[in-house]
Amino acid sequence: MSKEELRSQLVALLVVFFGLAGFFAVLGFFGVLPWSFSLMMVLTFMICNLAVTLIYRAKVAEEFGALGGRMIYIYLFMRMYFLAGLTPADAIRKIAEHLDLEVLRRIYKYMIVGHSFTEASNRVFGDYRGEPRMLFENLMNSGVFGVGGLQYMKDATNTLLHELDKKVEKVSVEILNGVQMLAVLGTFAPLTIAVIGAALMGLGVFGIFNPVFMALLCLGISGLAFSYGIYYAMSKSSEVIS
């Protein structure tokens, strides 16, 4: 799925969730529904908004992040295919198949209809100027220029491996910090909500209380934290190697 398609899906979901939140807020305001129930529904849809936004950001980061994390494989595959005498377009097609990379598939589609590699790359990456794009374009341009390119590719692969060596340590620490945070969020946030909620019920702050809804809310927050954790771990580990 392309970045534009993802963005349009996100906007559609946000509009739906904001609409529903607004709908329940209006019903609660005019007394059609109990205000405590309306408040909880508004809160739930706000959490849904937060969840889809987080997932969208992780997805976009993952799309080009995966290219970065797999760059070492792209180099190795590309070197192998150029040594074997394949054309750049064929090499891109084969790599896209093996690594299941949508970005490469789209570049190949542009190339087979007659665009040069630079044009295809500009169309696919758009205004994205990250490190993966720079590495990939260098790689392709070197491959196009024959034997000198192969030597460049060998040096570049060694440099990339050296860079990865340093990055692995850093990312491992980042992953651990992230997991620590999500474990705290996924467990202690629902616990706090439930205990405070129960105490408020006991004090009679909320007139109407729906226990099943409260249980689902705690469960939703925990599930949200862990779903994000999965994306976080994926995007972080794909930065290094995947």
Added chain:
Amino acid sequence: MKEKHLRMLLALIPGTAVLALIAVAVYTGYGARNILFTARGAVITSYVVMAAFLPLGLYEYARFRYYRRMEHDAARFLSTLEASIIAGLPFFEAFYRAGEYISSFRRVVSDVYKRLIMGERFRDVVDREVPRGTTPLKLLWEYLVLLSEVGEELFASISEYSLFFSKISEFRRALETAARQALVLMALMLFSFSIMLVLVVHVFLYEMATAGWEIIKISPEVMNAIEVAFIYIIVVQSVLGGFTVSRIGGERAYYLPHMLAMGFASLTPFALVIYDVVNLAGFVSSL
């Protein structure tokens, strides 16, 4: 059956198990609401859900353990292959010899070699028979196919590729270590969360609900809702935690069995208290 289909089938088991449990509850007159939204029912449902995730977890564990061994041995396999080629053996003979020396490759190489003797093409056999699973293995098999097709022009690159594979293996090991550390962290968090919940719910809140403090009174209905939420949070945490930790190492569900085992261990204190095997509130009151 294809790997993808088997994985889908295994992923369907938890949902089917919950539906079956609800059907049994309705049929026996226990009621769907009781099995899902009461503390006693939620304990049973949670155990069933976690047990139903076990086949998927064990399958992924076994599968990736096999792939990982091959990944770690890939560099040694290429070195052995290079040695045999330098010694003057034809490519396929060298390929077979290399497989003989590296235990994780022995079976698959032997199978491929038998088919080659029967007259099949190397690429066809590899495309059809060889399970690749992970990206380094895809790269390795594609490289071997190209070696067989292109021949001597590529033989000079074997030592280079062997070096690349050993580096990649190192990086993946580093991520595995990070994943293991995260697993320990999550498991400890899960267990301490469970023990804390038992204390919070069955000592403090239970007192509020039954003894009836003057300031705060909590109805049994609220108590039940909180208990149910906490029980399901343990399930969510162990299942999604298993997937999360596995993703760090780049796998699907390698650590799911570990987290499920921790989930079982964490849920047991809850079950013991809920089913009155241990009367924690009574014990605290008697102090």
